[in-house]
Amino acid sequence: MKKIVIAAVLLVSGxxxxxxxxxxxEVVDQMVKAxxxxxxxxxxxxxxxxxxxxxxxxxxxxxxxxxxxxxxxENGNKTGKWFFWNDSALNEVDFANSxxxxxxxxxxxxxxxx
Numbered sequence: 493m494k495k496i497v498i499a500a501v502l503l504v505s506g507x508x509x510x511x512x513x514x515x516x517x518e519v520v521d522q523m524v525k526a527x528x529x530x531x532x533x534x535x536x537x538x539x540x541x542x543x544x545x546x547x548x549x550x551x552x553x554x555x556x557x558x559x560x561x562x563x564x565x566e567n568g569n570k571t572g573k574w575f576f577w578n579d580s581a582l583n584e585v586d587f588a589n590s591x592x593x594x595x596x597x598x599x600x601x602x603x604x605x606x
Contacts, residue, residue, distance in 0.1 A: 515529070520540070534556070549562070
């Protein structure tokens with residue numbers, strides 16, 4: 493009986509580990525493009541590394557695939573305009589020297605739709 497229980501535990505734990513989606517890494521223009529996934533296979537976050545530091549455009553998504561955040565890094569520091577979406581608003585955050593310089597909040601009613 494113990495062997496059956498042990499086998500069942502190993503089978504279930506193996507199935508749970510198999511559901512974990514591993515990140516994907518590829519070299520693009522002398523940088524490493526990283527793509528991270530939710531357990532359901534949906535893209536969670538993607539962006540680039542340069543010399544081991546976050547660099548260039550990064551985008552984060554919710555589990556349903558909607559965009560959650562977008563911005564850029566320069567040598568590991570947040571820079572320029574970043575955008576953060578939620579159910580009720582779009583937040584525009586300006587970074588200078590990796591610090592928040594200005595925040596603008598846009599309500600959904602103010603957003604222009606195509």
